[in-house]
Amino acid sequence: MEQTTTQQVNVYRKMLAASVCSILMESGFDTADKESLGTLTEMIQCFLTEVGALSKSYCELSGRSEPVVADVILAFVEMGHNFNDLMVYTKGMKHSVLPPLQPQQ
Amino acid sequence: MAEASDKMIVDDNEPATFGQPLSNFLLQLEDYTPTIPDAVTAHFLRTSGCEAKDPRLIRLISIAAQKFISDIANDALQHCKMRSSNSSNSHGGSKGSKGSKDKRYCLTMEDLTPALAEFGITIKKPHYYV
Numbered sequence: 400m401e402q403t404t405t406q407q408v409n410v411y412r413k414m415l416a417a418s419v420c421s422i423l424m425e426s427g428f429d430t431a432d433k434e435s436l437g438t439l440t441e442m443i444q445c446f447l448t449e450v451g452a453l454s455k456s457y458c459e460l461s462g463r464s465e466p467v468v469a470d471v472i473l474a475f476v477e478m479g480h481n482f483n484d485l486m487v488y489t490k491g492m493k494h495s496v497l498p499p500l501q502p503q504q
Numbered sequence: 505m506a507e508a509s510d511k512m513i514v515d516d517n518e519p520a521t522f523g524q525p526l527s528n529f530l531l532q533l534e535d536y537t538p539t540i541p542d543a544v545t546a547h548f549l550r551t552s553g554c555e556a557k558d559p560r561l562i563r564l565i566s567i568a569a570q571k572f573i574s575d576i577a578n579d580a581l582q583h584c585k586m587r588s589s590n591s592s593n594s595h596g597g598s599k600g601s602k603g604s605k606d607k608r609y610c611l612t613m614e615d616l617t618p619a620l621a622e623f624g625i626t627i628k629k630p631h632y633y634v
Contacts, residue, residue: 411547418540419573423611426577428584431611435580438616438627439573446569447545451552458554466556468530471564475526480572485564486529488571489536496537 414497416440421495450474530560538566545569577611579619584609 419439423431453474458466475482542559545566549556556562588607613627620627 411544414541414544415548418544418570421539422570422573423577426574427581427609428577428611429608432613435611435613435616438613439576442576442625443540443569443573444548446572447548447565448552450565450568451549451554454549454556455552455554466554466561467558468527468561468564471561472526475568480568482568482571483525485526485567485571486532488574489567494539494570496539497541 412440412444415443417497419443421497425492425495449478453477526564530564533560533563533567536563536567538563539570540566542566576616576619576623579622580611580615581609583615583618584611587615 416436419436420431423436423439450471454466454470457470457473457477458464461470463470542562545562546556549562549565556565588609617627
């Protein structure tokens with residue numbers, strides 16, 4: 400059981416690393432060393448986990464059990480990020496999408 | 505009382521608050537696929553106890569994370585370009601200008617550290633004992 404959970408976590412980490420690689424390629428980098436890729440992967444994982452934890456806190460503060468967009472926005476504010484120009488970011492350039500997982504034989 | 509109602513009117517005319525653009529943006533996320541797969545974001549949200557049912561919410565968080573990394577990467581790329589142009593200038597001559605045409609950029613900790621420092625993030629190598 401422990402083994403299976405660890406393997407699953409590794410798969411998610413790998414997908415996250417692939418996403419980071421994709422973002423780096425979009426930014427104009429051709430290669431990245433292992434150390435910096437690991438740092439960015441760790442950072443994006445921390446970001447997601449932190450947003451999740453803060454959203455949950457805000458949601459439970461309002462007496463709900465399922466987060467709504469207001470909780471996520473408050474989480475962003477709490478983290479000190481200004482994501483007002485997120486729409487510009489998505490519209491500005493075409494972002495690549497990771498290929499869907501192939502079923503293993 | 506009249507003063508209070510005046511204040512209310514003034515508040516209504518104020519520009520949109522921080523959350524306003526984001527909640528409008530959320531409505532448009534129905535048919536957008538971010539680089540980070542939904543399942544991956546949902547998994548990491550679940551590890552911190554946040555069970556978001558709305559797929560648009562997960563996408564919003566994915567895009568925010570994507571932009572976070574993208575901003576850092578852009579900053580690191582500027583550092584990388586500046587450093588490489590400086591080093592090619594110091595070596596001087598036609599060789600540097602020729603090489604700059606098909607230059608390949610590699611992300612290293614040397615560029616990432618100052619880029620992250622601008623975001624207020626300090627990274628240090630862990631102690632290494634032989």
